[in-house]
Amino acid sequence: xxxxxxxxxxxxGYLASLSAFAxxxxxxxxxxxxxxxxxxxxxxxxxxxxxxxxxxxxxLVQGSVRVYRVKADGKEKxxxxxxxxxxxxxxxxxxxxxxxxxxxCTTDCLVVAIPRQSLLDAAAGQPDLxxxxxxxxxxxxxxxxxxLEAHSQQSGAVRVASFLIGLGHDRDAVDLxxxxxxxxxxxxxxxxxxxxxxxxxxxxxxxxxxERQIRIVDRGCLEGVLAE
Amino acid sequence: xxxxxxxxxxxxGYLASLSAFAxxxxxxxxxxxxxxxxxxxxxxxxxxxxxxxxxxxxxLVQGSVRVYRVKADGKEKxxxxxxxxxxxxxxxxxxxxxxxxxxxCTTDCLVVAIPRQSLLDAAAGQPDLxxxxxxxxxxxxxxxxxxLEAHSQQSGAVRVASFLIGLGHDRDAVDLxxxxxxxxxxxxxxxxxxxxxxxxxxxxxxxxxxERQIRIVDRGCLEGVLAE
DNA sequence: CGTTGTCTTGATTAACCTCAACAGCGGTGG
DNA sequence: CCACCGCTGTTGAGGTTAATCAAGACAACG
Numbered sequence: 001x002x003x004x005x006x007x008x009x010x011x012x013g014y015l016a017s018l019s020a021f022a023x024x025x026x027x028x029x030x031x032x033x034x035x036x037x038x039x040x041x042x043x044x045x046x047x048x049x050x051x052x053x054x055x056x057x058x059x060l061v062q063g064s065v066r067v068y069r070v071k072a073d074g075k076e077k078x079x080x081x082x083x084x085x086x087x088x089x090x091x092x093x094x095x096x097x098x099x100x101x102x103x104x105c106t107t108d109c110l111v112v113a114i115p116r117q118s119l120l121d122a123a124a125g126q127p128d129l130x131x132x133x134x135x136x137x138x139x140x141x142x143x144x145x146x147x148l149e150a151h152s153q154q155s156g157a158v159r160v161a162s163f164l165i166g167l168g169h170d171r172d173a174v175d176l177x178x179x180x181x182x183x184x185x186x187x188x189x190x191x192x193x194x195x196x197x198x199x200x201x202x203x204x205x206x207x208x209x210x211e212r213q214i215r216i217v218d219r220g221c222l223e224g225v226l227a228e
Numbered sequence: 229x230x231x232x233x234x235x236x237x238x239x240x241g242y243l244a245s246l247s248a249f250a251x252x253x254x255x256x257x258x259x260x261x262x263x264x265x266x267x268x269x270x271x272x273x274x275x276x277x278x279x280x281x282x283x284x285x286x287x288l289v290q291g292s293v294r295v296y297r298v299k300a301d302g303k304e305k306x307x308x309x310x311x312x313x314x315x316x317x318x319x320x321x322x323x324x325x326x327x328x329x330x331x332x333c334t335t336d337c338l339v340v341a342i343p344r345q346s347l348l349d350a351a352a353g354q355p356d357l358x359x360x361x362x363x364x365x366x367x368x369x370x371x372x373x374x375x376l377e378a379h380s381q382q383s384g385a386v387r388v389a390s391f392l393i394g395l396g397h398d399r400d401a402v403d404l405x406x407x408x409x410x411x412x413x414x415x416x417x418x419x420x421x422x423x424x425x426x427x428x429x430x431x432x433x434x435x436x437x438x439e440r441q442i443r444i445v446d447r448g449c450l451e452g453v454l455a456e
Numbered sequence: 457c458g459t460t461g462t463c464t465t466g467a468t469t470a471a472c473c474t475c476a477a478c479a480g481c482g483g484t485g486g
Numbered sequence: 487c488c489a490c491c492g493c494t495g496t497t498g499a500g501g502t503t504a505a506t507c508a509a510g511a512c513a514a515c516g
Contacts, residue, residue: 069373069377071377071381075381077376077377077380077381079373079376091362091365091366091369092366094359094362095359095362095363095366097366100370100373101373124355127352130358130359130362131322131323131358134319134322134323134358134362134365135323137319137362137365137366137369138319138320138323138325138365140369141319141365141368141369141372142328144369144372144373144376145297145307145328145329145372147376148305148307148372148375148376148379149297149299149305149307151376151379151380151416152305152379152416153299153303153305153416155503155504156503156504179461179462179463180462180463181462181463188379188380189504189505190504190505190506191462191463191464192463192464192465192504192505192506193503193504193505194463195463195464195465196464196465196504199464199465383471383472384471384472407493407494407495408494408495409494409495417472417473418472418473418474419494419495419496420472420473420474420495420496420497421471421472421473422495423495423496423497424472424496424497427496427497
């Protein structure tokens with residue numbers, strides 16, 4: 001991890017890309033930016049690990065991160081695959097707890113770290129801020145809920161298809177945000193099963209796979225899988 | 229649903245049983261109670277349904293509720309099985325959205341309903357309130373995370389055992405908080421599989437099942453299942 | 457060039473779902 | 487009072503999905 005010295009206004013611009021801070025005035029964002037640090041992480045670096053006190057809010061500006069938990073038997077479960085811009089671990093930071101999971105960069109990443117106290121100060125002057133952050137929590141809650149539904153009621157192939165569609169957001173070519181084994185874990189599959197599922201989708205003419213790049217050839221076909 | 233007229237101090241006492249409001253002063257709770265309604269629901273009644281605007285915060289004081297989502301194909305997924313005292317659907321109420329799920333009583337229930345505006349007023353006078361509620365959200369988030377881990381990496385029998393242990397909190401006899409089919413759904417199983425899993429645990433001498441009552445006979449045995 | 461980690465492929469197996477039948481129970485109405 | 491219905495829960499047989507085990511291709515890297 002390296003701490004960068006951004007030019008004036010740069011950090012504030014990064015903050016503006018985050019929905020939680022989008023509605024702050026420029027001055028408020030400058031205030032927040034003044035107490036924050038711009039950091040760059042290499043692929044594979046940990047941003048934080050489980051159990052560490054959550055002293056700062058991690059704002060992922062660029063890059064992808066996998067958020068995972070380690071169970072008693074040493075196995076990992078990938079909880080989120082996040083792409084910037086997004087907030088990570090807002091809840092423990094806000095309530096002053098410890099991180100309930102670890103976060104590892106799956107690509108090089110750019111992060112704005114806001115110390116907890118700066119955030120509380122900002123919240124004191126800006127009563128709407130906690131509510132905006134709560135909205136972010138709400139989205140996270142809904143994402144988990146959808147994941148839970150998917151895990152317990154849909155087949156692997158369907159989960160893969162729905163993940164690809166969600167990843168694309170109408171674009172036709174997408175990069176997987178992490179190694180296939182991590183994507184598989186996130187989807188509740190083994191790497192082998194993901195490999196077979198992708199192959200089946202390719203055989204059906206829905207997608208084309210090259211390395212970690214997925215091209216959506218026939219969106220209708222891909223969406224048709226969801227109905228199964 | 230019937231609206232009750234509680235005697236003085238009763239509602240405030242109910243509020244005190246909820247962790248989110250435990251740290252309020254008596255006067256603050258009285259203020260909150262003044263704008264709230266005490267309601268009783270019969271088993272099977274809906275407290276709210278999916279898509280409805282979340283105009284009031286539902287505080288479940290007594291009884292059990294199942295929170296579920298309905299998917300496109302009409303199938304339900306039980307997201308939470310909650311027992312009072314607990315808050316339900318705090319996030320959509322706080323951010324002024326719509327309920328992302330339905331809530332149905334699985335037993336007769338006692339509920340304190342706090343209109344959104346009363347809550348916002350209370351928050352204005354009590355800056356810590358939003359943070360306390362956020363702590364509740366955080367717990368919900370963690371519960372979902374644990375559910376997700378369990379769903380994707382543990383066998384059905386293990387999930388059942390861990391559910392029973394969590395239900396008991398050291399007590400040796402517990403009632404299932406909902407019909408077996410709903411418990412099964414919550415655990416990501418079919419009713420048949422839950423039935424078989426319970427039978428297996430009974431055969432192993434870990435529990436005794438009578439109707440909806442579960443007696444934990446050999447806790448060590450039950451915990452031993454978790455390691456599998 | 458060997459090592460390491462990722463990804464793929466194949467064969468086998470176990471867990472769980474599906475379908476189907478039936479018992480028990482409470483409510484309803486002739 | 488009893489036949490009927492709907493609903494929950496149990497049991498059994500059979501089928502399917504995806505995990506497991508094992509082996510090898512391939513690229514990245516020192």
